[in-house]
Amino acid sequence: MSERDFVGQVLGKYRLLRLLGRGPSGDVYLAEHEILGNRVMVKTLPQSISRDRDLTARLMGDVRAVARLRHPNIASVHDADQAEGVDYFATDHVEGRFLAEIIDDQGPLAEEDIIAVSRQALSALEAARRAGVANRAIRPENIVIDKRGEAVIIAFGPDGSAAGDDLRVWGWLMAAMASGRLADADRPTRLPRAVEQRLSPELADFVLRLWDGDFVGAGQALVALEGIDRSDEPAGLDLDEPVAKGWSGPHMLDDDAGDDYQAYAGPPGGMPAKPSSRLGLWLAVAVVVFGLLGMGAWWALGPASQEPGGQFPGVDPREQLLAKLQVVVSEGDRLLEIGQLNEAEARYRAALEQEPGFAPALGGLTKVDAKRQAAARLEQARQLFDQNRLDQAEAILKEVKASGLYTSEAKEGLREIKARRIQLDRLKNGRSEAGEQASGALLAMADSGDEGALRDGQNGHAVAAAASATPDAAALEAQRRAEEARAEQERRRQEELRAQQAQRQEQERLEQERRQREQQAKAEQERKRQSLAQAQQLLDQAAVALGKDDLDLAQDLLNQSRALDATLAGSDQTQRSIDFRRRELAQLADQRRQAQAQERAAADEAAALEAALARTAAKVRGSSPGQSISPVAVATPSATPTARPAAPAVRGVGPQELLVEGVRFFNEGKYQRAVENFEKVAAVYPNDKVIADYLAQAREMARAVNLGSLEVDCRVEASVFLDGRPVGSTPLLLHDVPVGRRVVEVRAYGGATRKTVEVRGRTLTKLNTMDILGASLQVDAKPAAQLFLNGKPMGDTPLALFNLPVGPATIILRAVGYQDLTVPVTLVVGQPVKLRLELKPF
Structure with missing residues (x-):
């Protein structure tokens, strides 16, 4: 625990109002920003962690990763600093009730509520996965149902679980929501009877698929859940009661799964990182003001408040879209304020792609053009100044200053013009004074009548004139050299700017290509999903026709479903299950014809x-x-x-x-x-x-009556042995199998898996998706990168993995600032795959 209690004190930019919770990895306070007055949640790290700089660096790395996330179902981390020798960071402060408390108060939740909460949570997990953040702290006490009736994840980070375990944990949590018992969220081994009775067969099957790890990422799980969801109603969870004390509260990037915190509440808010100067401070304040305005618009356009009976009205999709676009525009305004014009323009144009004519985005583009024009005028004034065309340069700088853009740069330019004029006046006055003194001496010599002295004086006047001219010439030469150096420096600066602009354009091009690839992949995924749904529907209709003994109609429907295989291109496990079901129906149709x-x-x-x-x-x-x-x-x-x-x-x-x-x-x-x-x-x-x-x-x-049928499949093509005898290769359907206990074994890539099944008379027994384990993989990369195996995140390199499924696999290495590296491999038992790879920068 922390050695100090900061209640009532000021820590950095925040006044800590009250203690929300306390745990081994730090204390959590309700805090108020000293300048803006918005309330946030501040977590302080104990001295035992702060003294371990490696551990602190890792925790702060997690904070930075989470801070990149922007999603309506994720509580943002938006500030991190050190004050009074204490490391701390601040997060959004969500008003609502913990899901754990709602389950405890209401008991089993309705299926539509479970689907709605799961859809929002999976959307948040997919956004985190795309940002490179693995959430390993999914627990009911880390999910808050806010005043809009939507689920918000308030903690991301390690809790001792393996990476990629979040989907399995969410499946267990869905079982807890269905049964109304939090104990069912503690990694059960089978679906409880209460869950089977309360869930539809489709949703129960979805929960089991989460447990079995059938989905590659939350995005694929979300697509499957959307196919189940037939309700447009939002979650109607009861938020009337306040958050009860004693429940485990927010676990913010905890290393220890035992952290327990008291409940907390309040509107979302945020602060940028600590400014490096007074000008940076005011820029930061301006950015936060724009961000709060954008969040205010989002809240104003969001769903209405709770209706009687604990239900919430439907959200207008148009209003929801406009609210999300306002958040994008607010982010563009923030980038515009700190001078990142290309990034700001990209935000505005992204908003216009979804809503052409969106006024805030059009206004942002106008501001970007105005800033670029002002920057060009500043550059023109600099060139005129280098040419000593001070009047023209001054007129341009005054124009820029009057526009309110780049005011500090315009003032600095006007000060330089004033200094240059003073320098030129001094040089001019020095030459005039020296000439007047020499002329007076010659007139005095002429009045005396001494011709020798007059001649010597004339020579002396020339020497004096030369002497007086020498400092002037030296000053002018120094000025000339300084101007040449300044021009050379400006030329180099222009070259650097052009190089940076070319680099930004290349990055924007690569980013645009990446977005296009993602859109194409999403469109292809949606097309396959629709084709799979259509195939499922055709098979359902064929089953109904067989039940009515309409064999001709059933055969026609089976042929239509088979015609969809070309569009699916053998996509995934779902397609294989469709193939098995089609074969079963065709076999049943043949049996009906024979009957x-x-x-x-x-x-x-x-x-x-x-x-x-x-x-x-x-x-x-x-x-x-x-x-x-x-x-x-x-x-x-x-x-x-x-x-x-x-x-x-x-x-x-x-x-x-x-x-x-x-x-x-x-x-x-x-x-x-x-x-x-x-x-x-x-x-x-x-x-x-x-x-x-x-x-x-x-x-x-x-x-x-003494014979049955057996269906065997494996994730890779494998040889099948029945009671030690080879009978074929997967996928395999066997008839006339003697009833009783039979040993089925699949062999491939140097490994084997064996299972014992009970075969019953005139019954089809299925053994699908058998895995052959035992392969190993060792990967080292330069630089260190995140490794994905068949789309699943496995951790950061260097990495050694054991007991993996055999067969062809795909490795993807991903690091910030470097191109993704894709490597196909074949995993074999007894032959470890060792790779040393190097990523290329963008």
Whole structure:
């Protein structure tokens, strides 16, 4: 803990009002900015951490990474400094209730509320991922539902979890929201029954996919969730009650998962980094004022306040768009104030791309043009000054000063012009005084009549004139050299400016190309998502048609879904699942066709079988005088025992009783007992075709109930072994598999995975997405970079990874200021992949 209590004191730019929470990694205060008066949340680091400069540098690196994030569902970090020997940083101060408290108060949340909160949180996590920030502190006490009814993540940073574990943790948290028990957020191993009962099958499957790590990044998970979400209503979470004390509060970039803080509340606010001078201070104040104005507009255009009953009205998409654009324009205004004209112009044009004619953005572009024109006029005045054309330079500088742009530079130029004029006047006055003194001496000599003295005086006048001219010439020579040096310096400055401008233009071009690639990738992803949804819909319709025995319509729908494969280009696991489902439906359609053909054949043979059975019964009666039986209702044997009436149970020991009882056993699905009865009757009448047919069908059905089907797939193409015997390669669908416990093994790239499954009769057992683990990877890069394996962030280089899935993989290295480096590799068990790579700067 911190050794000091700062309540009531001023720390840097902030007056600390009250203590919000205390933990091993620092204290959190509600604070007020001394100049602007806005309230923020300040966290102070204890001396034990501040003395460890490596740890402090790492924490502040995390602060800088989070400070780059700008998202409506993320609380911003906007200031970091040191005062009184204490390191501290400030964050937004969100007014609302912790999700942990809402779960505890309200119990299970409605499915639409869970979807709404998850959509907002996943959007924030995707924005963080794109900025290179991995959130490893997702907990219900780090999620606040603000007064707009939207989820806000108030803490980013390490908490001891592995990088990339945020999606799994969010899946566990969704289970807690559905069950109303925070204990369900503590990494459960199976979906609780309360969650299965409260969630739709689609959302429950989505939660399981989060647990299994099926999604590459929050963006892919968000796309899948959007496909589930069929409600336009926002989250209606209850915010009437204040935040209860005692709950774990905000964990701001904590290293220790045990930090507990008291609740906090207040409107968002922000301060820039500490200015380096008084001019920088006022520039910073101006930037904050513009930022607050932009945030005020965002709040003014945001959703309305809470309605009765704890529900919130729908947000007008247009108003939401304008509010977001106002935030972009405010950021442009801030860049404009600090002189980053190209960056400011990019913000304004980005706003105009989404909303042509947006007045604040058009006004910003006008300001950018005005500043560029003023900068050009300043450059023109500098050139005129170097040429000693002081009057013209002065007129231009006064014009720039009157415009209110670059006022300090214009004043400095006017001071230089005044100094140059004073210097020239002094040189001019010095020459005139020396000439007047020499002329007076010569007149005195002429009045005396001494010709020698007059001649000597004339010579002396020339010497004096030369002597008086010498300092003037030296001064002029020094001035000339100074002007040449200044011109050379200006030429170099212009060359540097041109080089910087060319570099900025190149960076802007690369950034524009990157945005175009992202837009194209997003459009391609959306196209594939729509195609997948259409394929799913066609398969659902085909399943309905099969249920109605409309086989022609079902086949047509399957063909339409198959035609979409070309547009999907075998995209991902979802496409593979669609392929499996299509094969299942096609197989079911074939079975239905065969069943219909068998039923038609049975209808044709029914009369013949009935007559044959009557003849057989007559034979039996003829061979056993005094015995008689009732006619037996017989139908073609089937796998559905209840599909035909059972024969009457006649007790006895003769062949006719065995025949009738065997028919009854067959109709009840007791095929082995039917076989035994028919075999006894066939022993008495070995040449009777009807009895032989009954015996053959009973034997076939007895065999069928002892066989099942097995489907096996692996993330890479692999050889499949069933009970130690090779049976093919993945993806693989096996029929006529003996029932019971079977050992399935997949082998590829030097590794293998083995699983034991229970195969049931006439049932399809699935083993999909089996992984073969055991590969290893070691990567070192210059400079150090963040490593992504198949799109998943794995950490910073140098990095060693073990027990990885085998097969082809893609490595991406990413570092600020350097081009992304993509390297394809093949991971094999027993053959570690070692790479030493070097990134190229932009």
